[in-house]
Amino acid sequence: MTGTMDVWATVEWGKPLEKIQQPIPEPKGKEVLIKVTHCGLCHSDLHFWEGHYDLGGGKKLYVKDRGVTLPVAMGHEILGDIAKAGPEAGEQPVGARRIVYPWLGCGNCRRCAQEEDNLCAAQKSLGIVQNGGFAEYVLVPEPRYLVDPGELDPAVACTFGCSGITTLNAVSKVMPLDPEEPIVLIGAGGLGLAAISMLQAYGHKTIISVDLGDDKLEAAKKAGATAVVNSTTADPAKDIMTAAGGPVLAVIDFVNISKTATMVQSILAKGAKWVQVGVMGGQVEISLVGMILKGTTILGNLTGDPKQLREVARLGREKKLPPLPVTKMPWDEVNQAMDLLGAGKVTGRLVLVKE
Numbered sequence: 090m091t092g093t094m095d096v097w098a099t100v101e102w103g104k105p106l107e108k109i110q111q112p113i114p115e116p117k118g119k120e121v122l123i124k125v126t127h128c129g130l131c132h133s134d135l136h137f138w139e140g141h142y143d144l145g146g147g148k149k150l151y152v153k154d155r156g157v158t159l160p161v162a163m164g165h166e167i168l169g170d171i172a173k174a175g176p177e178a179g180e181q182p183v184g185a186r187r188i189v190y191p192w193l194g195c196g197n198c199r200r201c202a203q204e205e206d207n208l209c210a211a212q213k214s215l216g217i218v219q220n221g222g223f224a225e226y227v228l229v230p231e232p233r234y235l236v237d238p239g240e241l242d243p244a245v246a247c248t249f250g251c252s253g254i255t256t257l258n259a260v261s262k263v264m265p266l267d268p269e270e271p272i273v274l275i276g277a278g279g280l281g282l283a284a285i286s287m288l289q290a291y292g293h294k295t296i297i298s299v300d301l302g303d304d305k306l307e308a309a310k311k312a313g314a315t316a317v318v319n320s321t322t323a324d325p326a327k328d329i330m331t332a333a334g335g336p337v338l339a340v341i342d343f344v345n346i347s348k349t350a351t352m353v354q355s356i357l358a359k360g361a362k363w364v365q366v367g368v369m370g371g372q373v374e375i376s377l378v379g380m381i382l383k384g385t386t387i388l389g390n391l392t393g394d395p396k397q398l399r400e401v402a403r404l405g406r407e408k409k410l411p412p413l414p415v416t417k418m419p420w421d422e423v424n425q426a427m428d429l430l431g432a433g434k435v436t437g438r439l440v441l442v443k444e
């Protein structure tokens with residue numbers, strides 16, 4: 090395959106993406122070239138695009154210090170068709186639809202050997218370090234990073250690459266848990282709603298969704314939350330505990346800012362697990378004795394691994410995963426889509442579709 094492709098690239102941090110032309114990559118060895126048809130838009134795309142993360146206490150983590158050079162195409166919820174495969178990639182049917190695992194590791198370390206690419210110290214993630222789904226074609230290093238979505242709606246299946254595996258990973262961290270034991274999910278955006286689906290897939294019964302928007306909470310109820318709490322009330326911690334019938338054993342915070350983290354500390358039961366997912370930024374003070382006396386476990390959740398992508402796709406194909414609400418937009422309207430997401434005007438997931 091020769092020629093050039095369209096790339097909606099970040100050319101300058103925080104500036105509108107520009108459509109540039111780049112050569113279509115040529116797959117070598119085990120590599121597989123995917124022609125992008127669907128790409129979900131994620132809050133972390135917005136943080137990356139701004140060029141820095143808020144580490145709390147006035148400190149920032151700059152993306153450019155992490156080996157990222159511009160221009161690069163973001164977009165890590167990638168789904169597309171096999172366009173071409175390298176000579177050592179085995180049988181790769183051209184035109185077949187595949188979900189792409191984006192959180193690529195170095196491929197050489199012990200983490201990568203165990204398929205824990207998301208925890209590799211030398212990540213080469215698609216949509217961050219290398220071109221992702223905002224480019225017309227994406228180069229995948231090995232076929233094991235591709236998963237067949239079967240008959241699933243491709244606009245839903247593309248979201249498995251980030252929101253699907255991140256929520257599966259986060260939910261696995263609080264499991265096993267009695268199905269009646271309340272689980273509190275903070276944030277009812279794309280990930281919060283995906284977590285409700287995931288918990289239902291695993292037969293969990295009591296799910297409390299917390300958000301500051303009534304429209305988001307309405308979506309959470311529709312998705313299957315058993316109770317919702319608006320966090321803009323005078324005492325949201327008390328409202329959550331009322332809904333849960335007391336302090337809670339499991340909290341997954343998809344927002345994860347100083348305010349939500351402080352609130353979480355006041356609702357944890359003895360032996361609780363507190364999973365942190367969101368990258369909105371901030372810091373929190375933790376009583377060390379309090380950690381011991383309560384027997385608290387805090388877990389940071391960094392996306393998910395390729396095994397989890399296969400598991401999410403299996404749940405989806407077997408119709409065990411209620412589909413996440415998605416809003417489709419043309420792939421060429423990526424800047425408008427980012428504006429909508431940044432303004433908090435998106436229910437569920439925004440997915441760019443390339444015809």
Ligand SMILES: [Zn+2]
Pocket residue numbers: 131132133134165251252
């Ligand atoms: Zn993401």
Ligand SMILES: [Zn+2]
Pocket residue numbers: 194195196197198199200201209210211
């Ligand atoms: Zn590695």
